[in-house]
Amino acid sequence: MTEEQRSPESGMPPVPPSASGEQQPVQQASQQPAYGQQIPPYQQPAPGGYAAQPTAQQPYGAQPVFDQHPVQPAYGQYPNGAYPQQNPAEPMRHKVHHSYIWLGSLQVAGMLIVIAFFSVFSSVIGAIADGESIGRADAPVLLIVGIAVIVGLIVIVGLTALIQTLSYKHLYYELGPDEFNLYSGIFNKKRVHVPYQRIQSVNQKATLVQRLAGVCTVNIDTAGGSANKAITIPYLQNSEAERLRTELFARKQAILSGQAAQVAGQANVVQGQSGAVYPAGHPLAGNVLDMPAEILTDVRGVFGGAAVDTGRVSYEYGMSNKELVLTGLSNNTGFILIVLAALGSVAGLAEQILSTAIGRMLVDNGVNFVMQSFAGNTIWAITGVVVVVFLVVWVLSIIGTCISFGGFKARRRDSRIEVEHGLLQHQFHGVDIDRVQSVIIKQSFIRRLLGYCELSLGKIDAVTEGEEGQQKSLNPQGLVIHPFVKMNRVPEILAGLVPEFADVPTDSRPVAKxxxxxxxxxxxxxxxxxxxxxxxxxxxxxxxxxxxxxxxxxxxxxxxxxxxxxxxxxxxxxxxxxxxxxxAVLWYRGSGFSYNRRFMQVSNGGFSRESVSFPRKKIQYGFLKTNPFQRNARVATINARTAAGVGGTTLRLIDVSEQDANTWLDWVKPGGSMVQ
CATH class of the missing domain: 1.10.287 (Helix Hairpins)
Known part of the structure; x- marks a missing residue:
């Protein structure tokens, strides 16, 4: 049985192939045919647009770049897998990297070894606690058990490697004229169709082992609402992932513009981009973790390949040491641990008071003395140990947060916004500006005191299959473009990163008195x-x-x-x-909304404050809601629905005056007032 998943079609007819029959010399990589154009087989360049023989610039065995007019190479010539000659009209099959087999098997082996170690360790500790000892008579039994465990691990790892090998042979993707196709499945075949114009974002994620190997996992998000699923392509070579990301965005823009586009030829090979691009006079922002992150990026792993020029960067920034440390200190884990430590101390005090009261009720003076001594010494000692453990865990959580944001970079590349971070586990997020739904400025209580905020972009999110329930229960925070930034830097960052949001209104209408x-x-x-x-x-x-x-x-x-x-x-x-x-007073003073011809902004205050700015054209629908008490007070709740998050997000503001609410409803409805 075949399982298929198809996103909505574009509705645009494909560009007809060229009818020219004149013989032309073999085109080089920089002279690719127009988007959707086919050329005769005798005019085809070498697979991927490379020369037929390896050169110094392009060593033999390198991954091919993507062509729109792929002709399958002869059997044995394709670097990542041998395929027989295919119909020239069919797209070329692109395989994932072969580390999919052995890295996946090693991951299972490592997990099994950890489980076996803790099982044996717990058994030994339990035997020692029961007073048992190991003698010579037990040696043969232990030897047999050890051999059985090792053989079992080898068999399981071998079966895993066999399954990974079979799965690898049936896992590939194609770049068709109008859509991206991913094929997978050994027995139950699956083919996922993604029209290029439906691509929401292309993200990458790599664990430490994957970074050392030079591979990553690519996720392609599509604009599909609450039923949206992210398409996952595992174990792609770094250079291949960069080419794929550039190609997908290029084909998307070509279809959306309605013009014939040049298909990407041989990618420009560069040595990597170091240094951030800042406006004139702006101080260079960086932190101590940028250098090791840059080294890992430049090394690119064993199979990473040469870096690919994926477009021109017009604006880029990082995080300073102060911002990195403040991000670690402000993580939710640290706050929760502090609260637990405080509760532990209060519980210790209450326990001592309770023990003293119980001791007074005891008739036996000896028991009373023991209870009071236990309450006065052991309870406080346990409380102290709990507090110390929480503080140590808090410090470790701070270090972990700093490492997770190590090498943080946010940039504007052509029409895309890219954010990457992570010293050990590297994450890369790339989204087209036309898919950005809103700009979100969040200020927790600590951030408000310090004059900082978390800056993020609302976008349409996707979940991978099998994670719907987990992801829908979470509150999506969007794409964080800076986790801890000074408020006075926000206009500069937005002007450089998302200049399309430069017309956001500033004059806010407060809620009713x-x-x-x-x-x-x-x-x-x-x-x-x-x-x-x-x-x-x-x-x-x-x-x-x-x-x-x-x-x-x-x-x-x-x-x-x-x-x-x-x-x-x-x-x-x-x-x-x-x-x-x-x-309540802070909410009243900090809440309001505003709108102009193109944008709307909603702010909700309190000890924490959140302001969301979004274009008028991104509002799916708006409505007013009132209860009997609101109608008596002549106020209403305004609601604006956008496509941000998983399944959409409703932005609301309570207790707006009735007049302001009705004026806003006239503005938001189709054909309504376009002025404030």
Whole structure:
């Protein structure tokens, strides 16, 4: 059975082949035929546009570049696999790199070795804990078990290598006149069709082992909404991945422009691009991890091949040491660990108070002394160890975050935006500017205090097969183009990276005045953590005082402990209530929206703040929503739907005045007002 996945067709007829029959000399790589043009077989250049014999510039065995008029080479001449002569009208089959076989097998072998090691280690520790010892009589049994484990590992790895080999023979892709095709499957064949005009972005990802080998995994995202699936091409040679990315974007632009395009010939070989491109007078931004990341990029791995010129860079920037460290300090893992450490300390204090109270209720003085000693020493020691462990994990998370953003570079290359980072696991994201849905400026509480923000671009995201449930549960953050940047640098970065968003409105319309009162009620009471925690404490205290018999000998001590704890919790409730009210005031002062002829901007404030700017043409639809309380206050909630994220994103602003909401609805509807 054949499983097929096809994106929507472009609806454009293909360019007819040339009818010229004049004999021409063999074309060189720089003189490729027009897009979609076919030439007779005797005029065909060598496979991939290279010379028939290897040269100093193009060694024998290099990967071919992509042609639009591919004729399959004779059997045995194709570098990555032998295929018999094929119909000249059919596209050339491009194989993935052969490391797909042995790297995949080694990955399985490494995983099995780790599992076996921990299994044996846990068994030995368990035997030692039970008081068992290993004698000479156990040596033959241990030898047999060890041999069986090794043989089992070899058999499993061998079967994996066999499956990888069969899968490798049936895994290839083709570049047709109008679409990209990926073929895979041993028994259940699968063919994925991707029209070039539907390509959303082309991304690369490489683990440390893949970087050393010079290969990567390429993901092609298509504009398909919530049902969108990313097409994954594993283990492509670095130079092949660069050619493929350039070719896909070139063919997409050719189809969208409606003009005949020149097919990419032999790629220009360069030594790599070092150094960032900045506006005149701008200080060079860089950090200590840029140099090792550049070395890994320049070395390109064992099979990486020479670097490919993928287009002209007009703007590029990196991260400074300060920005890199602040990014590590602001990661969510560190904040969670600090909260857990604080809760551990509070729990230790509460445990000591509880143990002391229980000790007073004990009749035996010896037991009372032991309980108080345990509470005074061991509990605090355990709490201290927990805090130290959390701090160590926090430091490691900071280091891990810095390494993950090592070598960070964001650039504008022709009509594409490219972002790459990662010292060990390298990630590359490339998206066409026409697929960018919005510009997002996020400020957490710490970032607001420091005057920094996270800058990202909203785009249509895709998920790989088998990960729909996991990805849909996550909140997509878009393509991060700078994780920790000063607010005064944002206009400069946007002007260099996405000048198409230069007309974003700046004058914001605030929410209605009645929104402050409604925000205090909503955030302080209906959604207030302090209010509802106070309700729970009051109910618990009343139940404890009502249900505890007054005849109980230790009732007074228990009630003292309950009431003392309730007082502490009331203080906490009051603090949380104050924070909720402050958050409501900050939301009122920092929230608003604005729009002009081409763009709209929505800002939601609070302790953290998020501003989203998006073009009017990217709005799929807009609507107003009100409840009875809003209608009584003459306010409404505006909602604007864009295609960003997985399945789209709805941007909303609560409690806009009724007049402003209706004016906005007239602006957003088709044929509506184009002025503010």
């Amino acid at each position: 009645v929104a402050l009162r409604r925000a205090i009620i909503r955030r302080g009471i209906l959604q207030g953590n302090g209010f509802w925690l106070a309700v729970v404490v009051v109910v618990g205290q009343l139940l404890a005082n009502a249900l505890l018999p007054s005849t109980e000998p230790d009732a007074a001590s228990i009630l003292l402990f309950v009431n003392t704890g309730a007082i502490v919790l009331y203080v906490l409730c009051a603090l949380l209530l104050v924070l909720d009210i402050i958050g």
